[in-house]
Amino acid sequence: MNQSNIYRPIRAKVEKVIEENPTIRTIVLKPEEEFSFQAGQFAFVTVAGVGEAPFTPSSSPSRKERVDFTVMKTGVVTEAIHRLQEGDTVGIRGPYGRPYPLKKFEGREILLVGGGVGLAPLRSLFYALMENVSRYQRVLFCCGAKTPRDYLYKDELFGQWQSLCPTHRVDFRLTVDKKDEGWQHQEGVVTCTLTNIDFDISTSVAVVCGPPVMMKFTTLTLLEQGYREENIYLSMERKMYCGVGHCRHCLIGSRFVCKDGPVFTYSEIKNEPDAWA
Numbered sequence: 001m002n003q004s005n006i007y008r009p010i011r012a013k014v015e016k017v018i019e020e021n022p023t024i025r026t027i028v029l030k031p032e033e034e035f036s037f038q039a040g041q042f043a044f045v046t047v048a049g050v051g052e053a054p055f056t057p058s059s060s061p062s063r064k065e066r067v068d069f070t071v072m073k074t075g076v077v078t079e080a081i082h083r084l085q086e087g088d089t090v091g092i093r094g095p096y097g098r099p100y101p102l103k104k105f106e107g108r109e110i111l112l113v114g115g116g117v118g119l120a121p122l123r124s125l126f127y128a129l130m131e132n133v134s135r136y137q138r139v140l141f142c143c144g145a146k147t148p149r150d151y152l153y154k155d156e157l158f159g160q161w162q163s164l165c166p167t168h169r170v171d172f173r174l175t176v177d178k179k180d181e182g183w184q185h186q187e188g189v190v191t192c193t194l195t196n197i198d199f200d201i202s203t204s205v206a207v208v209c210g211p212p213v214m215m216k217f218t219t220l221t222l223l224e225q226g227y228r229e230e231n232i233y234l235s236m237e238r239k240m241y242c243g244v245g246h247c248r249h250c251l252i253g254s255r256f257v258c259k260d261g262p263v264f265t266y267s268e269i270k271n272e273p274d275a276w277a
């Protein structure tokens, strides 16, 4: 935690607004105080006079002077975030929750599977992995979007990150539900990218983030392929208010998403009937 008072937001200036697609924007913030987090953790972003909502930073955790949030427009706060312009100020409080356990990923082959705005925490994780790439065996990043224009992080996914492939033992599989003429990758939902993975499945870890239905079917596919329940990491979302285990709004069964998550292994939540709600 950055602050002694966990409810006190840090002021942060909007440095840049990136329109990823018609409903998703990335805001690049410059906090007035250092804001540290680990990949997978989340923070509340406050828009004065409107309210606050939880988001996972999508930037590299090692980049201390700026933090990115990638936000899909769904309601009151996210619409206010979409109205922000360069020079505006917001508040950030956090970080909260359990991050991806990078120590446990060391020496392993890592599969990242993301869909839609679920790519946000995976982008942060991907940067963290690439910055210490010698610690990991190989990384395969499988991404899905509805159409080519819906893709987030186009400059990175189709540009900068492709050049890492030969040197960083990383590969990408990109798919869209519906392709257009220029699309040169796969067509189909993201599970279609999960065939013929030449990893040692018994030790590989898979990290999945996306809409609930995507996470459910991706998990079922991974289990069919032999992934161990304890090696499948899921980023869960629930409505949140306090972020620190007081209000009980974020419960999945007996587990608090804000405190025990948002990163859970499948083995931790598999018996909760509302896990995919």
Ligand SMILES: Cc1cc2nc3c(=O)[nH]c(=O)nc-3n(C[C@H](O)[C@H](O)[C@H](O)COP(=O)(O)OP(=O)(O)OC[C@H]3O[C@@H](n4cnc5c(N)ncnc54)[C@H](O)[C@@H]3O)c2cc1C
Pocket: 042, 053, 054, 055, 056, 057, 070, 071, 072, 073, 074, 075, 076, 077, 078, 079, 117, 120, 121, 236, 237, 238, 239, 240, 262
């Ligand atoms: C740990 C965590 C990390 C998140 N990271 C991101 C992120 O990186 N990018 C991003 O775009 N969104 C993220 N979300 C979801 C984001 O918090 C919600 O979209 C946001 O709270 C909606 O606020 P609103 O005021 O705009 O919508 P509201 O006006 O409150 O609601 C609009 C609709 O969204 C639904 N909704 C509200 N909150 C949530 C929620 N937490 N999960 C699912 N549905 C919700 C409501 O039921 C309603 O149908 C995250 C949520 C959590 C819990």
Ligand code: FES
Pocket: 239, 240, 241, 242, 243, 244, 245, 246, 247, 248, 249, 250, 251, 256, 257, 258, 259
């Ligand atoms: S958000 Fe209040 S208990 Fe989790």
